[in-house]
Amino acid sequence: MKQIIVHCRDGSTQVALLEDRVLTEFYTEGPAEKQLVGSVYMGKVVNVLPGMQAAFVDIGLEKNAFLYIDDILPAHMDKIPSVKPPISDLIRPGQHILVQVAKEPLGTKGARITTHFSLPGRWIVYMPAADYVGVSRKIGSEQERSRLKEIAERMRRPGEGIIIRTVAADETQAALERDLNVMRSEWEDIVRRSEKSAAPALLYKEPGVLERVVRDAFTDRVDELVIDDPVRGEILVRRVREISGELANRIRIYRGLEPVQVAYRVREQLERAMKRKVWLRSGGYLVIDRTEALTVIDVNTGKYTGTDDPEATVFTTNAEAAEEIARLLRLRDIGGIVLVDFIDMSSDKHRMDIAALLEQSFSRDRTKTFAVGWTKLGLMEITRKKARESLDDSMMTVCHTCGGSGKVAVERKTYPRKK
Known part of the structure; x- marks a missing residue:
């Protein structure tokens, strides 16, 4: 349900x-x-950094947005040159440029922007200059994927790109065409407004x-x-x-x-899920610690004593933890690198089963998430696309007393020195 x-x-x-x-x-x-992700702006290039192959662009926000060379070159792989040209050959300071926000401003970093535009509709994602067709891999039937791809190829104009979304499975061509026409009309309005707007200017809001x-x-x-x-x-x-x-x-x-x-x-469920220590149904628990670079999750058996077989007890706890970790990453919208310290397992099969269970649980996440694999130290490495502020950051603030460490200095008594 x-x-x-x-x-x-x-x-x-x-x-x-x-x-x-x-x-x-x-x-x-x-x-x-x-939300800024998806919004389209007319920006003004503030400075170009040849050493970084990047530029900073003023789009009207508090911090200038960051534009990398890969987000200026063509979106289609076949059109990307084998050797990237200097970014100074593509844009210059003072130039007006049409851009779309790809990542929200996070912490001290400004928004990341791109010239690879995409407008999501109900059934499709419209990309005015991508020049290719894609179909969601989550549509299981190969026959249905082929049918939808053929429809998209018939609908698109030369140079346009279309991605068929998962929810479009079994939809008619007429429904997809209506969605495409709405997105195409929206893009044409953006282009018309861009021709009359002085930078920086917001042209389209998600x-x-x-x-x-x-x-x-x-x-x-x-x-x-x-x-x-x-x-x-x-x-x-x-x-x-x-x-x-x-x-x-x-x-x-x-x-x-x-x-x-x-x-x-x-x-009730939100309050429980947002805690540093999250209990599992079996009596085990997770400890979640976030740093600026990554998130670390520790799995513990806690109150769970299990059966007479220690390996079975460990596997049961790890399996339950794997499903809960997938849910918490999705719920708390945690992105970037995640390292999970599962309880040590001696069985290679059990390790493979935990990795498979994670991948299966990640398939329900609408944000791209991958179980990269086990490191040499026995940690599970996970990556999850980070496009916006996590729920932790939007709903919580750093404690003014401990500064985010979760610890407060112990006050110790001082004694006067003997004369």
């Missing part, structure tokens, strides 16, 4: 995704907080969190979408009905006495 629970209050929106009543994804957006989740996650596999704002709920029903009358019938306005996040145990 899959559910989407939406809580709206004072201009803020919080969206929770539940699978079998277990919290798997959570997004929050305040009245002044809008939709809000509710609209994005409905677009990307509200499929026929979702049993219900519950929202506690009657006004926004009615607007949502009308918009979804344009896509699917059946999906519109699955939207329900919540009118219960207790808050919707309490009724569906969203708040």
Whole structure:
């Protein structure tokens, strides 16, 4: 059973995704907080750094955005030169350039931008200059993948790129064409506005969190979408009905006495998942520590004593931890490098089984996540695409007393020196 629970209050929106009543994804957006990834700007090149093959571009944010040479060269692999030209041959200071935000500003770093534009629709992702067709690998049927690829090749104009999304499986060509025409028209509007705008200028803004989740996650596999704002709920029903009358019938306005996040145990599960120490059902636990460069997760048996076979006990704990780690990375939106110190296993088969279980659990994550493998020290290395601020950073702040270490200096008594 899959559910989407939406809580709206004072201009803020919080969206929770539940699978079998277990919290798997959570997004929050305040009245002044809008996602930058996907937004298109007319920027002005501030300076070019030949030594780094990169440039800084003013797009109107607090910090200048970072543009790397790979994000200027053609998106299609066949068109990328074998030897990259100097970036100073491609752009110059003072030049106006159309760009799209690829990564949110994080910490002291500004946003990362690209000239490889992509506009996501309901069924497709439209790329005006990519010149290729791709089909989601999560569509299992090879026959269906071939059918969708043939449709996309027929629909696209020369030079255009199209990626068929997972939710497009079994959709008709007419539905895909309607989606493409909307995205194509949106892009043409962006280009027209860019010709009249002085840099820096925002030309296209990604939709809000509710609209994005409905677009990307509200499929026929979702049993219900519950929202506690009657006004926004009615607007949502009308918009979804344009896509699917059946999906519109699955939207329900919540009118219960207790808050919707309490009724569906969203708040309770979120508080438990955000802690440094997360308990497993068996009695084992995880310890999650984040640094600027990576995240480290330690697996412990804790209260779980298991059976008379120590190896079986260890494997059971590690298997449960693997599934929970996949859920927590997705829920807390932790990106970058992740190192997991599973409990030592003597069996190579068990190690392979844990790696396979991680990959299987990652397949449910809409963000690209890979189990790279075991290091020489016996740690599992994981990478997860990092495009925006994690839930830890958006919902928590560094403690002013300990400075983020989690420890406070012990006050020791001092004694006067003897004369």
